[in-house]
Amino acid sequence: MRKWTAQLKKWFADVSNIPEDMVMDLPRITLIGRSHLSIENHKGVLAFSSNELRLAMDRGELVITGQSFVLENILDKELFLTGQIETVRFLDDKKGDGV
Amino acid sequence: MKLQKYSVHGYVKAAIIGGKAERFMTRCVEEGIRLWRIERKNETTLICHIKLTDRKLLKKLLKESGCRIRFLERGGMPFLWVRLRKRLGILAGLCFFLFVLLILSNMVWRIDVQGADPKLEEEIRSLMKKDRLYVGALEFFIPETDRLESRLSSKLTRATWIGVSKKGTTYLVDVVQKKYPKPRKAQGPRHLVAAKQAIIHHWIVDRGQVAVESNQFVKPGQLLVLGRIGREDDPKFVSANGKVIGETWYRSETEIPLNxxxxxxxxxxxxxxxxxxxxxxxxxxxxxxxxxxxxxxxxxxxxxxxxxxxxxxxxxxxxxxxxxxxxRSLTEEEAMEEARETADNKLLDSLPDGAQIVSETIERKRIEDGKLKISSHYVVYEDIARPQPIDKHKEMEKLKKKKEADEN
Structure with missing residues (x-):
């Protein structure tokens, strides 16, 4: 069922030319230089330390690593991180592979 | 910038210790408690800023996630207010000071009167005091400067011009005082001639030779008092001075509306x-x-x-x-009375000082378009003398010619 609605959303996004992240609730990650990162549509903070931030996604996790992280602001669906960002990685539910 | 935004509401800087700090964070966000500038201090401690919220809700969330909290810093208006309440005396003093300063800023501190002698100055000050303008008066109850000006100048007859201006808390009154003319200096030699057509009534002459007789008819420009005295072959020229009262006639028309x-x-x-x-x-x-x-x-x-x-x-x-x-509606008699008075005043205004109406006869009167029109005839005694300077050389030549003519 859930897969079916996801398919429908994807088709709608294709047909209507509306960006996928708006229709399909996909995360939108904006990286400004190396020091500012904003993430929309996250599903909660799993772990936070000064060199790692793990966020829950629709499927899987998003792992950001770096140094001297400060969570400048955190809202329901949005967060804003500052610090030295080194990697941004997606983790699937099953395997530990990412982008 | 964010700090400023929340400083109105008040915030705390707190350490979240132990338990599942991330869980606490997520729950806070869900419940709408604003969090910002979150840092990890060490394995067990997270430091964050929390907007001032319901204590019970915060406690519940802490219990849920098994964290303890320690407040590090309190900021914003509510905390400032609490601190100020402890120093209420200082606050009251500050308010009082500002109030006094406000009152003093709107007070008249000085009134300068320029160009008036001490007596007039005293008069001006006492008049202004009646208009609520004095040193120490509050600005709000003082009339506008141009109003003050007109009121002062209507009451003071000894001042030609009064200007009132305001500079901050100082009022400046500029006065131009009337100067009475000094006794006239001796003038050059002159005759007195008639200014208008008249019949000579009488004269008061200080200096000069009277050249007319009583009841004589004179035309404008005719010589009245000669500014030459002494013998004709050895004349002296003086400034003829005096009054020659003549009888003159005027006609005037006046209208008075009845309604x-x-x-x-x-x-x-x-x-x-x-x-x-x-x-x-x-x-x-x-x-x-x-x-x-x-x-x-x-x-x-x-x-x-x-x-x-x-x-x-x-x-x-x-x-x-x-x-x-x-x-207002007037009867014919009332209108007549008023018309006469108006006509008299109008005539006297146009005549030199000392003129005197001797008789007045109404020649015609009629009512036209709701107006009473009268034309009257006046007999007036007035000074008809007008000075005319003497050119000594011409006068001498004239005399010489006359002499020659006489001899011939």
């Missing part, structure tokens, strides 16, 4: 006091509206000043003066 409308003030006034804050006018005293059917409105606005700045507040006073339209 007229005019408005008069009844003497009743009503004052409204307002405080203007920016563009909003807040009434303080005097809430009645349209009290009078006919009224003149006068608005006095005084801005409130603080030291050198003008605040966006002003004290506004509106004065309503009741007036009443009146119809």
């Amino acid at each position: 007229s409308r005019l408005t008069i003030y009844t003497g009743k006034t009503y004052r409204q006091h307002n405080l203007r804050l920016w563009h909003i006018s807040v009434p303080i005293w005097g809430f009645k509206k349209n009290l009078y059917k006919h009224a003149d409105k006068e608005v006095i606005e005084k801005p409130v000043r603080f030291l050198i700045w003008e605040l966006p507040f002003a004290y506004k006073q509106t004065v309503y003066r009741e007036k009443e339209p009146v119809r």
Whole structure:
């Protein structure tokens, strides 16, 4: 069922030319230089330390690593991180592979 | 910037210790508790800023996630307020000081009167005191400067001109005092000649040779008093001086409307006091509206000043003066009386000082378009002498010629 609605959303996004992240609730990650990162549509903070931030996604996790992280602001669906960002990685539910 | 935003509401800087700090964070976000500037201090401690919220809710969330909290710093208005409450005396003192400063900024500190002798100055000051302008008076109740000016100049006869100006908290009154003319210096030799057609009545001559007789008819320019004395072959020229009173005649026409409308003030006034804050006018005293059917409105606005700045507040006073339209109708006799009086005054205004109306006859009177028209004839005694300077050389030549003619 859930897969079916996801398919429908994807088709709608294709047909209507509306960006996928708006229709399909996909995360939108904006990286400004190396020091500012904003993430929309996250599903909660799993772990936070000064060199790692793990966020829950629709499927899987998003792992950001770096140094001297400060969570400048955190809202329901949005967060804003500052610090030295080194990697941004997606983790699937099953395997530990990412982008 | 964010700090400023939340400083109004108040915030705490806190350490979240132990348990599942991330869980606490997520729950906070879900419950709508604002969090910002979150840092990891060490394995067990997270430091964050929390907007001031319900204590119970925060406690519940802490219990849920098994964290303990320690407050590190308190900031923002609510905490500042609590701290200030402990120093209420200082706060009250500060407010009082500002209030006193505000009052002092709107006070008259000095009144300078320039160009008046001490007696006139005293008079001016006492008159201004009646208009509520004195050292130490509050600015709000003082009339406008041009009003002060007109009031002063109407009451002071010894001043030619009075200017009132305001410089901050100082009032400056400039006075130009009347200077009475000094006794005239001796003038050059002159005759006195007739200024208008008249019959000579009498004369008072200080110096000079009178050249006319009583009841003589004179034309304008005719010699009245000769400025030459002594023998003809050895003349002396003097400045003829004196009065020659002649009988003169005038005719005048006057109109008086029998029915007229005019408005008069009844003497009743009503004052409204307002405080203007920016563009909003807040009434303080005097809430009645349209009290009078006919009224003149006068608005006095005084801005409130603080030291050198003008605040966006002003004290506004509106004065309503009741007036009443009146119809006046005169009987023919009353109109006659008034017409005569008007005509007399008009004539006397146009004549030199000391002129005297001897007789007055009304030649014609008629009523036309609701107006009484009269034409009257006057006999007046007035000084008809007009000085005419003497050119010595010409006069001498004239005498010489005359002499020659006589000899021949």
